[in-house]
Amino acid sequence: MSAPSALSPLPAKSYEPDLARIRLEFPILGQKIHGKHLVYLDNAASVQKPRDVIKAVSDCYSHYYANIHRGVHLLSERSTTAYENARETVRAFINAASGQEIIFTRGTTESINLVASSFGGSRFQSGDEILITGMEHHSNIVPWQLLCERTGATLKVAPFTDAGELLLDEYERLLDSGRVKLAAFVHISNALGTINPAKTLIELAHARNIPVLVDGAQAVAHLPVDVQALDCDFYAFSSHKIYGPSGVGVLYGKQALLEAMPPYQGGGDMIRLVTFEKTEYADLPNKFEAGTPNIAGVIGLGAALDWLNSVGLETVAAHEHALLNYATAKLAEIPGLNIMGTARDKAALVAFTLRGAHPHDIGTILDREGIAIRAGHHCAQPVMQRYGVPATARASFAAYNSREEVDYLVDALWKVKELFE
Template sequence: MDLARIRADFPILRQRVHGKPLVYLDNAASVQKPKAVIDAIGECYGGYYANIHRGVHLLSERSTSAYEGAREKVRAFLNAASVQEIIFTRNATESINLVASSFGSQRIGAGDEIVITGMEHHSNIVPWQLLCERSGATLKVVPFTDAGELILEEYERLLDSGRVKLVAFVHLSNALGTINPVKTLIELAHARGIPVLVDGAQSVPHLAVDVRELDCEFYAFSSHKIYGPSGVGVLYGKKALLEAMPPYQGGGDMIQMVTFEKTEYADLPNKFEAGTPNIAGVIGLGAALDWLNAIGLDAVAAHEHDLLEYATPRLNEIPGLKIMGTARDKAALAAFTMQGIHPHDIGTILDREGVAIRAGHHCAQPVMQRYGVPATARASFAVYNTRDEVDALVAALWKVKELFE
């Protein structure tokens, strides 16, 4: 890849932080936005913005066309069978809550079980806990090894209870970098007639996803992690399931006809998109997918894997530094602790060197509890990062160590 050309697409990367060139390694939280996305949003607001679907004037028609065009781009990106299977939400969190509230209210009751894993983001834990509180169901958790790999024997044991009505798991762990064997996990659940939701918030920027090949019932992700704007999420759902599910919210654009006695709901996907959506944000997501497709996810994955392979041994050379998550199948993310140094101190010192990382529990407190730590420092890579930036990270961590000796 032409990294210089790719980096030139990101205006924010040209700045200096505390007098040092910005090294942005907080990509698992949110990636930066290429100029194509910024321009698409500006063009929408400056050139043709209007509310969608309802207007017959030119601006509304142009906005509707761009908005629905972005839906087709998402469908193609995931290889979904129909645009009716693509629901726009605010983020992956809302997508999961939609399934928990709508699908869950229909299918899950007292005595039933929901299976998740021990490496989930809070967004794939709390909605199921709330559903269990409402329904009387029980949440079951698949453990993982010290390396950060799921224990498949325990997964199968939980599935064999005969009471499991849904499985929900993360495709790629934001706290460990583990890439889970999603195809195998789905097949094991389907062999027992159990539907599956996959949290793909971390995976879509790094891995090609084909929902028909995976055969999952639901797949959720957020725009802001895939070079698009914040405030937009996607829920893929199999059409037959979405058609059978009740609406998540009520209001404008999700209706066919309303009287005081009864409401008839709109067809998919509108049934699950109540109210005026983030029109420019969805259009920005479409631009982000165009930009990413032009590079190619295979090229992105190869570049990021190279960064991980380069960074891991260099990080391991620092005395007292311990990487959390050493799965055999792992994405370009390194979460670590340094003996005797709090992760927040690591993050603060690195910031003074121009290096932006994440320090904390990463909305995955059960993972921290599994390793017996309050938090970790996390460096996460994206397509625009370089080996020179890995060198800057390592040099800054050596400074951290020197300051605390």
Template sequence: MTDQTTRPLYDVARIRADFPILATQVRGKPLVYLDNAASSQKPRQVLDAERAVYETGYANVHRGVHYLSEKATQAYEAARETTRAWINAASTNEIVFTRGTTESINLVAHCWGRTNLKAGDEILITHLEHHSNIVPWQMIAETTGARLVVVPVDDRGEVDQEAFDRLIGSGRVKVMSVAHVSNALGTILPVRRMIEAAHAAGAIAVIDGAQALPHLAVDVQALDADFYAMSSHKAYGPTGFGVLYGKLPLLKAMPPWQGGGDMIETVTFEKTTYAEPPAKFEAGTPHIVGAIGFAAALDYIAGIGVGAIAAHEHDLTAYAHERLCEINRLKIIGEARDKAGVVSFTIDGIHPHDIGTILDQQGVAVRTGHHCTQPLMVRFGVPATARASFGMYNTRDEVDALVDGLRKVVKFMG
């Protein structure tokens, strides 16, 4: 796996200098960007890598024998190898490029689910899931007659392990699909243990890694995940690009989802034969620059060290919990013992959208709403929360700016 070790010194000022957008002024105030769980900002190294492709090495890949096509193809496939090494997959054939985590999960649900699920089977998820890990499985359940089963969470926002053990042991679960990290609460799920339990029950394990990739070292072989879905834009890379890791025997056995160019071996009007994975699942012209930009983002993260980033973000999250508790009537939603870079909260008597609007006047960007986790909001009895989410470039001073802004919210709204 790519070296992701902790470096001795974490120089946040140097890191911030690599992100041009962080110099932005918002309504005359310095930008405080605390919406990283929605989408992270991009370092100059990623922007430069994308620009270089368009300026010096762009052409369609896999189809041409001319210089630019060969150059683009080499860079595109090098990005696949960078991704393979980053997550410690066994082969680049297990790395399928997609448009993001949503498409990756839909691909598994449609290509694996349609051919392997039947009436009476169960699909196990948790109450923490993003809509992208709920709706695709509902769609497949309606098609196949399978049933969606949900593991509850406790008041901390942690998975109820007794309930999980009972539900996974029903003998009917054929696929478990769970988040590695909750986008709404920051809870880190014990996915290694959950995967072991799923396999013991005869089920495959699908992991939504969208929120884990920028915060944690990911080793798919150590986890023994059957599928692992990721998005570039959560991890300082381009929007519209993602990855699905899948164990090769599973990918080989699955039918393709979309048909078109580059995913075929032969085509006649009578019959088409498909290419081997990953090409079988990559119909059409891909997001070439997205792949190369994503590889640049992974290289950038490696240069700092995932361990160093995780330690920095852990400090910010703990500090934010401490400071936010100073705010009158503020309640933190989700206080799991193992969290990654997210603090969600409400203030009694003030709607989260009003919180976000007033904070924006102070230059502070947070996310407000249900965070594509409506069932989780119902579980906690709130229509929405305000969410501050941290990245490698955030600082304690920015947490202080958030707290100062919230004091203004309380004063203004009464």
């Protein structure tokens, strides 16, 4: 498997001297599970948090927490400053043109629903089409289905190969119908690890004047994302998958599009003036941030991005890619183990089945060995249907994982194999 073309992977040993130090920054990793040292390989579901993030959230609640934007007292001013500083950190991390293009939500799911409800509210009608791919997470399927039910539009799906690579010719053919009003695709598949050619997919859509939303939930922690270079119209991701707190997400949108969209929710802080006769909405980004937000969570997200920047995203990506190659080779030695998703460009996760063992049984047995993986359909049931399996087991890697942990995983899977033979 080749490395993502945007990266220049470093030799593993150039990263390894820092690995022990980095692991110490994650207090949860020091515990034992069922008497065994924790091996946490469920990072595609949610990644663990470094001390900097935990401290940032604790400091907010311990020293300066208050509601933001509305208060004139010192605590409110401090909270507001920290909250808006986090917005600037996010803006710089994905290279958005303005902080007004950064909308805080509860997660990728809400970000996509926001676009489906607001952008999609008056732009779609019977006969229109929304194009997605066959490897989408449910969060990038169901909101569009709901929009289609409301408007009479039709959902179209671009297929992918057995290796888990999008069929570009089919994607382009579907774009050529003349009826596609939005394209939405996952940047990295949570079920397969496939890194989709985002720039190419966006260019193909834009050549036909079709706006594009990218689900970046799995991408931002594993490869550099520059929304201006991609030229995407919307980009969505979650804090908890990039070392930050849960309950926080980001929607990037081009300013002109966001300004033209109606609010997603009504309430406090998204208004300029309210009377019983009419309401005037606030400017971006407040227009889309109704109510009291997850203040400490947003501040924690800012701390997470600062932490990742301090380690170096490309260094982390190179380390993860080395782990992916190592794990893929070791797992391939186990008879009856089948890896699902072998795309040439792939992120650091391995989904697999093992002959004779249900994925849930695999996950349960590995848990007794102190190893945390994910077992199930990964909120991507159409992907499972594509391969004719009910579920897979999935091991996914992060900055703090090591080759030794891969060895623990492989040894435990040999035990599973022996148990079910």
